[in-house]
Amino acid sequence: xxxxxxxxxxxxxxxxxxxxxxxxxxxxxxxxxxxxxxxxxxxxxxxxxxxxxxxxxxxxxxxxxxxxxxxxxxxxxxxxxxxxxxxxxxxxxxxxxxxxxxxxxxxxxxxxxxxxxxxxxxxxxxxxxxxxxxxxxxxxxxxxxxxxxxxxxxxxxxxxxxxxxxxxxxxxxxxxxxxxxxxxxxxxxxxxxxxxxxxxxxxxxxxxxxxxxxxxxxxxxxxxxxxxxxxxxxxxxxxxxxxxxxxxxxxxxxxxxxxxxxxxxxxxxxxxxxxxxxxx
Amino acid sequence: xxxxxxxxxxxxxxxxxxxxxxxxxxxxxxxxxxxxxxxxxxxxxxxxxxxxxxxxxxxxxxxxxxxxxxxxxxxxxxxxxxxxxxxxxxxxxxxxxxxxxxxxxxxxxxxxxxxxxxxxxxxxxxxxxxxxxxxxxxxxxxxxxxxxxxxxxxxxxxxxxxxxxxxxxxxxxxxxxxxxxxxxxxxxxxxxxxxxxxxxxxxxxxxxxxxxxxxxxxxxxxxxxxxxxxxxxxxxxxxxxxxxxxxxxxxxxxxxxxxxxxxxxx
Numbered sequence: 001x002x003x004x005x006x007x008x009x010x011x012x013x014x015x016x017x018x019x020x021x022x023x024x025x026x027x028x029x030x031x032x033x034x035x036x037x038x039x040x041x042x043x044x045x046x047x048x049x050x051x052x053x054x055x056x057x058x059x060x061x062x063x064x065x066x067x068x069x070x071x072x073x074x075x076x077x078x079x080x081x082x083x084x085x086x087x088x089x090x091x092x093x094x095x096x097x098x099x100x101x102x103x104x105x106x107x108x109x110x111x112x113x114x115x116x117x118x119x120x121x122x123x124x125x126x127x128x129x130x131x132x133x134x135x136x137x138x139x140x141x142x143x144x145x146x147x148x149x150x151x152x153x154x155x156x157x158x159x160x161x162x163x164x165x166x167x168x169x170x171x172x173x174x175x176x177x178x179x180x181x182x183x184x185x186x187x188x189x190x191x192x193x194x195x196x197x198x199x200x201x202x203x204x205x206x207x208x209x210x211x212x213x214x215x216x217x218x219x220x221x222x223x224x225x226x227x228x229x230x231x232x233x234x235x236x237x238x239x240x241x242x243x244x245x246x247x248x249x250x251x252x253x254x255x256x257x258x259x260x261x262x263x264x265x266x267x268x269x270x271x272x273x274x275x276x277x278x279x280x
Numbered sequence: 281x282x283x284x285x286x287x288x289x290x291x292x293x294x295x296x297x298x299x300x301x302x303x304x305x306x307x308x309x310x311x312x313x314x315x316x317x318x319x320x321x322x323x324x325x326x327x328x329x330x331x332x333x334x335x336x337x338x339x340x341x342x343x344x345x346x347x348x349x350x351x352x353x354x355x356x357x358x359x360x361x362x363x364x365x366x367x368x369x370x371x372x373x374x375x376x377x378x379x380x381x382x383x384x385x386x387x388x389x390x391x392x393x394x395x396x397x398x399x400x401x402x403x404x405x406x407x408x409x410x411x412x413x414x415x416x417x418x419x420x421x422x423x424x425x426x427x428x429x430x431x432x433x434x435x436x437x438x439x440x441x442x443x444x445x446x447x448x449x450x451x452x453x454x455x456x457x458x459x460x461x462x463x464x465x466x467x468x469x470x471x472x473x474x475x476x477x478x479x480x481x482x483x484x485x486x487x488x489x490x491x492x493x494x495x496x497x498x499x500x501x502x503x504x505x506x507x508x509x510x511x512x513x514x515x516x517x518x519x520x521x522x523x524x525x526x527x528x529x530x531x532x533x534x535x536x537x538x539x540x541x542x543x544x545x546x
Contacts, residue, residue, distance in 0.1 A: 050501070055501055055504060055505060079504075080507065082505075083505075083506075084502075086501070088495075088498055090450050090495070091495045091498035091499050092498070092499065092502035094503055094506070095446070096414045096442055096445065100517060103518075104503075104506060104508075106517070107515050108506060108508045108509065108514055109507055110513045110515050113515060113516065116515070116517050117517075136446075136449070137450070138449035138450065138453075152506065156507070
């Protein structure tokens with residue numbers, strides 16, 4: 001496995017702020033991984049995202065993306081490799097129509113018009129928005145706008161897709177569709193695409209291969225979702241929501257019922273319940 | 281309440297005028313403002329009115345839409361006409377009272393001003409009703425290209441214009457929801473005299489401005505993340521194409537201009 005994102009001893013302080021937003025953070029993410037970064041509001045997780053494509057420059061420490069150091073000279077090369085989807089669907093929609101918005105990143109890179117037309121079409125097809133190419137943003141739902149934002153990133157053919165709270169402003173349906181879309185992209189592109197999703201949605205985090213917990217600028221824990229979510233008390237301590245299945249297990253344990261110690265998804269929990277009833 | 285604020289909003293259609301290049305429509309609309317001054321007798325005005333009516337008919341939108349478009353400017357037209365009526369002092373005196381005098385020249389001038397005004401507004405409305413604002417912005421960018429040579433930031437200006445247009449509905453929605461939030465707390469936007477109505481808008485404007493600035497900051501980040509670094513080496517996805525019908529429209533307009541000038545010698 002080749003590392004694609006490497007952070008070593010990264011510290012970042014916002015101007016006019018006494019406490020750093022990120023403190024001496026070291027983290028390696030491998031190519032093709034899907035990593036979720038979780039933490040409560042103001043824990044520094046969005047700051048981390050902005051450092052990765054030089055929207056912010058670290059106060060101390062080094063960051064490399066696919067071997068290229070993230071510095072001012074390399075910032076445009078870095079931005080070709082790292083695509084970002086932000087939280088507010090409206091505030092990242094630059095184009096007047098869906099197709100124009102997807103083309104924006106291509107226009108910035110001086111790509112020829114014929115090439116743009118095929119790439120815009122292909123990217124929109126991937127997110128099932130091709131039928132909406134001529135729509136104005138005012139006539140799209142939040143979920144549709146976010147899918148267009150993903151298409152805009154895909155059109156650039158980046159190595160890394162960062163979802164910076166991209167599902168936070170969506171309704172539950174839009175959120176589920178976004179997660180399903182990322183799943184689909186991951187299955188199809190495999191190791192070609194590394195996904196970093198910054199979120200406080202537990203279901204979104206549970207879809208990842210690995211979860212990184214950040215609290216007040218410190219990296220607290222990193223591990224498989226099953227491992228991280230199994231520790232309900234610790235999650236609460238860092239102001240995070242506990243997955244539904246874990247809450248249920250806790251309640252059952254209080255009533256003296258033996259539950260498996262390992263993490264189960266909601267579906268896994270349902271299966272376990274069926275099995276324990278039928279064996280009785 | 282915001283729907284009637286825009287004079288001559290774009291109305292989708294597929295008429296011959298709709299399909300014209302935005303540059304053609306923009307140039308001809310500006311040219312019309314000057315050309316209409318060639319009319320200085322009845323025949324001239326008949327030609328100008330006929331040409332405007334023909335253009336309106338070609339949009340396929342119906343004259344009613346255009347009359348509604350003129351209505352918000354009626355007050356301005358009325359004032360201008362009155363000024364002409366009372367301040368032109370040449371010609372035979374028709375009516376006199378205290379310092380007010382109406383003369384024959386005053387009457388003809390005010391009629392001429394009224395008709396001219398009406399024609400210019402209607403003709404400009406053709407542009408706004410049949411052309412998407414974005415296409416107008418594209419046309420401006422294309423027509424301003426020569427200014428690039430003297431260092432004028434044409435591409436930046438065009439992008440600014442297109443983003444501004446893109447955010448009009450977003451900010452209107454936002455204004456609407458802030459107003460609803462204020463109404464829920466007892467603010468009355470449509471009651472009281474003009475002063476208290478204007479005052480009621482202050483608590484609307486402040487959150488609107490703050491949010492607009494926040495949006496701008498986030499949009500800036502998103503644009504940079506997507507590789508935006510100024511206008512020079514960018515390619516364009518949206519292109520304008522000059523077609524046969526544009527040449528026909530320009531020829532039609534030249535014929536009209538020649539006819540209008542010819543009426544001088546009638």
